[in-house]
Amino acid sequence: MALQIFAYILHKDGAVDDTALEMVAAAGKLDPAASLTAIVVGSKTDAVCNSLTSSYKEVWKIDNDALSYPNSEVIRGLLALVIPKGSVLLIAHEHFGMDLAPGLSVKLDGTYLPDAVAFDGIEGGKLKAVRQEFGGQVSAHVVCDISGGAVITIRAGAFRAAEAANAGGAVVDKTADALAGGLPGGARRFVEIVTAEVGDVDITKSEILVSVGRGICEQENIEIIRELAKAVGGDVSCSRPIVDAKWLEKSRQVGTSGQTVKPKVYMALGISGSFQHLGGIKGSPFMIAVNKNPKAPIFQVADIGVVEDLLEFVPMLTEKINELK
């Protein structure tokens, strides 16, 4: 029997996440012969389901008022009831997927493969895939036994989204099956969302960002970044460890768990280039990276690279710019 692949669809306020189409591409790479079904869980999801029928042959809907906020403890229990053992479930590797997926693989008696960035074919029930380790500094081929089913998280942006096709799919209501045992997951109860504090600058509006990472070494050194930002007329942003250390405010953090920025020019100073950081940079800015490690992943995505110690290079750059003024 052909492999059955399911794609868990993330959606918010009626809009489908970009990864919905990326998973169509990922499923095609995983096994072109497999059947592919989208799963939509939530409340009042008709519009979301209908919008998927052009890309998915089948869309399973699990819709109930109690599901208006996606609580993974609840949804894991529901999915475990409806997803047939032996099938493969794909979901994006982000905050919800990371919450739901590892435990779901246990409940489905399947294999868990986290954060896949590419698939290299299946042989005898074994999927060959590519992952990254050590903050993206190296990649690894892994072999994953999916013969008894699997839950696989997919890195957002790693698979190029499939063109919206004309799949002419049908929506199948699975709500009754999923809720046959009542509402699971009562031990974790959603209370509220606390929205991020707004900072003194809105880096999402900045045209020039001078962004600092862990390579700055000491809190006092942040000053040289401020001076460079002043010299070029830009704003200071940063990677996550700088915020974790409380050296800069959270509102200046670029990345998947911070702000999404779209400047014209982005300077990454002592930033390694993790996918969570790069995930917050949109609009293909002109990117300059200064890093003392010539192998830093940031050099794969930057336009211009400078292999230097930033503590030496940045003050020199600032001074020269100020001289020219």
Next chain:
Amino acid sequence: MEILVCVKRVPDTAENEISVNSSGSDIERGDLVYSVNEWDNYAVEEAIQIRDKVGGSVTVVSVGDADSEEVLRREMAMGADKGILLSDSVFEGSDGNGIATVLKAEIEKGKYDLILTGTQADDGAGQVGGILAAMLDMPYASLVNRIEVIDDKKIKIGREIAGGNQEISEMDLPCVLSIQTGINEPRYVGIRGIRKVASVDIPVRGASDLGINPGSVGKAAAKVSRVDYFVPALGKGAELLEGSIEEKVEKLIELLKSKGGIK
């Protein structure tokens, strides 16, 4: 509150350039500096702060080789009360499921209210916490960046979601949480602190002590295994500026001017 924190000894990626060995079978391990996984260190700090507020004890546990003892000792120097090393050659080559199977066996020997792991470690998988919770049939939350103890049966947690927003939930104990960086400011551990715990006994347990069937862990049971490491062929890649540092400064200024990078 009885708290268990799972920790891992990893190469410190902030300190090391990671490169692949000539055969691709492993990374170059010769000159690596190892430390406790960054996320785990936040988890231990959080556990210590909770214990200091409500009482109880903090145990740190690691699945690893003999060298992992050094990491357990470091976390005990921070303030953890006990360390346990789960070590056996049959654990080698375990996938996430295998590691969780070993941890579960140890957890079931004790009685813990709260089990913490880091969000992820050096392999970026982020899997052990969620798998462990499901195996133990306990509630789970990932990316936890706030914990508030309500009483001995309930806690309130914050999870980090997109855009710097936080999702607040109430959770029943016992439960498993995976901790995100930034939840606290881990205390500094000095050489004196390490010396104080240098002679504390850290029990080592193997498969038979834990009642683990060797076939259920390690390479034998792993459904996910690494074939090799490689460095992906660069796409276009950055144009690296050449010359002396002064020349690089000059060139960069020209580029910045032409791209609107100087206002």
